[in-house]
Amino acid sequence: MSKLTHTSSEPEQHQPLIVQGTTISPGFAHGVLHLQPGSLGPIDAPEHNSEHNVEEEFHRLDQATAKISDDLMLLAGRVEKEIDAHLAEVFGVHRQILEDSALREELRKEIVENLVTAGSAVKSVFLRWETRFLLMESAMAREKGDDLRDVSLRLRNALAGITVHPLEAIPEDCILVTPRLLPSDTVFLGRRKTAAVLLEFGTTGSHAALFARQMGIPCISGIAHIMSRLPEAAGALVNAQKAVVTVNPNRAMQAVFSKQEKDYSRMLRSAKANATKRAITQDGITIHVKANVGCAQDSLTAQDNGADGIGLYRLEQFYIGRSNPPCSEELVTEIRHTLTPFKGKPVCLRLLDVGSDKPLPFIGFMAETNPALGRRGVRLMREYPELLNTQLQAVIALREEFEIELLVPMVTLPQDLRFIREALTKQFAGLNFAAPKLGAMIETPAAALSARLLSPYVDFMSFGTNDLTQYTFAADRENAAVEGYFKDSSEVIFRLITMVHSDVPSMPLSVCGELAGRKAHTAKLLQCGVRSLSVAAPLVALLKEAIRGVKLDNKPMG
Ligand code: PEP
Ligand code: MG
Numbered sequence: 394m395s396k397l398t399h400t401s402s403e404p405e406q407h408q409p410l411i412v413q414g415t416t417i418s419p420g421f422a423h424g425v426l427h428l429q430p431g432s433l434g435p436i437d438a439p440e441h442n443s444e445h446n447v448e449e450e451f452h453r454l455d456q457a458t459a460k461i462s463d464d465l466m467l468l469a470g471r472v473e474k475e476i477d478a479h480l481a482e483v484f485g486v487h488r489q490i491l492e493d494s495a496l497r498e499e500l501r502k503e504i505v506e507n508l509v510t511a512g513s514a515v516k517s518v519f520l521r522w523e524t525r526f527l528l529m530e531s532a533m534a535r536e537k538g539d540d541l542r543d544v545s546l547r548l549r550n551a552l553a554g555i556t557v558h559p560l561e562a563i564p565e566d567c568i569l570v571t572p573r574l575l576p577s578d579t580v581f582l583g584r585r586k587t588a589a590v591l592l593e594f595g596t597t598g599s600h601a602a603l604f605a606r607q608m609g610i611p612c613i614s615g616i617a618h619i620m621s622r623l624p625e626a627a628g629a630l631v632n633a634q635k636a637v638v639t640v641n642p643n644r645a646m647q648a649v650f651s652k653q654e655k656d657y658s659r660m661l662r663s664a665k666a667n668a669t670k671r672a673i674t675q676d677g678i679t680i681h682v683k684a685n686v687g688c689a690q691d692s693l694t695a696q697d698n699g700a701d702g703i704g705l706y707r708l709e710q711f712y713i714g715r716s717n718p719p720c721s722e723e724l725v726t727e728i729r730h731t732l733t734p735f736k737g738k739p740v741c742l743r744l745l746d747v748g749s750d751k752p753l754p755f756i757g758f759m760a761e762t763n764p765a766l767g768r769r770g771v772r773l774m775r776e777y778p779e780l781l782n783t784q785l786q787a788v789i790a791l792r793e794e795f796e797i798e799l800l801v802p803m804v805t806l807p808q809d810l811r812f813i814r815e816a817l818t819k820q821f822a823g824l825n826f827a828a829p830k831l832g833a834m835i836e837t838p839a840a841a842l843s844a845r846l847l848s849p850y851v852d853f854m855s856f857g858t859n860d861l862t863q864y865t866f867a868a869d870r871e872n873a874a875v876e877g878y879f880k881d882s883s884e885v886i887f888r889l890i891t892m893v894h895s896d897v898p899s900m901p902l903s904v905c906g907e908l909a910g911r912k913a914h915t916a917k918l919l920q921c922g923v924r925s926l927s928v929a930a931p932l933v934a935l936l937k938e939a940i941r942g943v944k945l946d947n948k949p950m951g
Contacts, residue, residue: 420611422589427567454511457551519545543575664934668699672937675944681925694930702739704927721786746802770803810850836860858906894922
């Protein structure tokens with residue numbers, strides 16, 4: 394996936410390296426590389442124990458578990474105060490792992506049957522569990538593997554009497570190089586300490602990505618064999634816009650980088666200065682540029698970048714870390730907290746999109762051979778209508794505070810929308826106000842091909858190009874092995890968008906998949922009839938600026 398280039402004109406030891414990865418969090422940084430090996434090494438030889446010490450090891454394990462549980466509670470409090478309440482939930486999940494009865498049982502069995510110390514038992518049992526999760530295809534399951542690794546490390550450290558986190562000691566302002574970041578690692582990576590982070594593993598949806606973006610730390614992942622390729626203490630330039638790292642740069646490279654960095658800062662400054670102004674094309678067409686958000690911090694960034702509203706509120710981020718479904722009051726508190734900066738502007742709340750790679754712990758593990766083609770999004774709400782009703786009750790409670798619109802995920806059949814429309818009508822019957830506008834996510838080829846049949850149920854449509862691409866090209870969006878098939882800017886996708894526009898010409902169309910944020914395709918999307926784009930919050934101001942330079946070649950549509 395990543396490539397390495399050596400230039401031949403310089404001495405071997407200082408030879409520049411150019412390494413390519415994938416952007417997790419944008420920005421520029423320069424500094425010195427600091428290599429931090431992965432928290433858990435390969436499994437060592439087990440430390441044996443004698444039969445007489447079994448009870449003692451049980452006791453040590455219980456004590457360490459209790460200590461970690463207390464630590465996690467403190468950590469959650471710290472994250473909630475310093476970063477975000479929603480992110481603090483991660484540590485609640487870690488406490489649940491610690492308390493999992495099957496895991497505890499397996500740990501005891503390991504101590505008794507293999508006569509090993511509590512530390513050895515933790516090492517091998519957690520590794521078994523972690524491997525099970527890491528082998529699963531879905532990114533969400535792999536993140537669960539990271540959570541297990543994190544808890545295992547804590548527990549082993551507690552058993553060994555180690556209390557300092559290794560990242561507490563990293564050099565100030567370094568570029569951290571590490572195979573992967575565990576959720577609790579990220580707490581130690583405030584802006585003050587880390588210029589940038591380079592990883593071997595970690596998707597854009599991983600915990601590490603979430604923290605890095607929120608803290609504004611440039612981060613690149615997907616750098617294969619990172620620990621053996623990047624030299625400790627070498628100087629490096631990180632261009633997380635292009636996902637390129639230049640190690641041991643020569644003068645010419647430094648000059649190019651410094652120009653790119655300056656250009657980027659200038660562009661950002663000027664875009665931010667115009668952020669709250671409307672984005673109007675050269676032909677005089679106003680395009681609404683909104684933000685995709687999942688938590689309160691995203692909304693603040695969106696506000697700072699002049700978003701015209703929220704085009705996609707991924708509500709599932711609130712559900713996923715929980716062990717039980719929220720009641721409507723809890724949901725109201727969360728939604729209010731997230732949306733407060735957008736009072737008076739349209740906010741589009743996507744109904745729960747779980748299933749597939751986003752399993753809900755309290756619905757239980759749904760053993761589907763092919764979960765991306767199984768029960769997710771609206772299909773799951775049809776199966777568990779109480780999940781939908783809680784969300785609709787929260788919307789009713791917030792009706793006077795926010796201009797809420799609703800978006801239905803994973804639509805394939807008109808019946809999917811009829812079900813939601815009927816539930817909406819029922820919930821709003823007898824109330825003195827109109828139901829919110831309803832939109833369909835167009836993220837399956839079936840939805841795109843049947844726009845006319847879907848249109849009577851909805852007020853607008855929004856293209857989820859991430860899933861639309863995955864389903865059109867039959868290429869799992871999380872699977873690097875089929876990356877070459879995942880062509881979200883292909884002519885095929887634009888053709889589907891154009892087709893929807895010509896089938897339902899008066900339907901307001903937006904795009905909220907990642908394609909919406911790529912400036913190279915903006916003009917083409919607008920040409921296809923799209924009039925609203927919803928993108929990651931930090932991209933809003935830059936995209937507005939790009940739209941101001943667009944001139945549509947054909948007669949503008951709509
Ligand atoms: C999409 O599929 O393009 C989309 C915006 O939804 P998500 O990425 O949350 O599946
Ligand atoms: Mg989607």
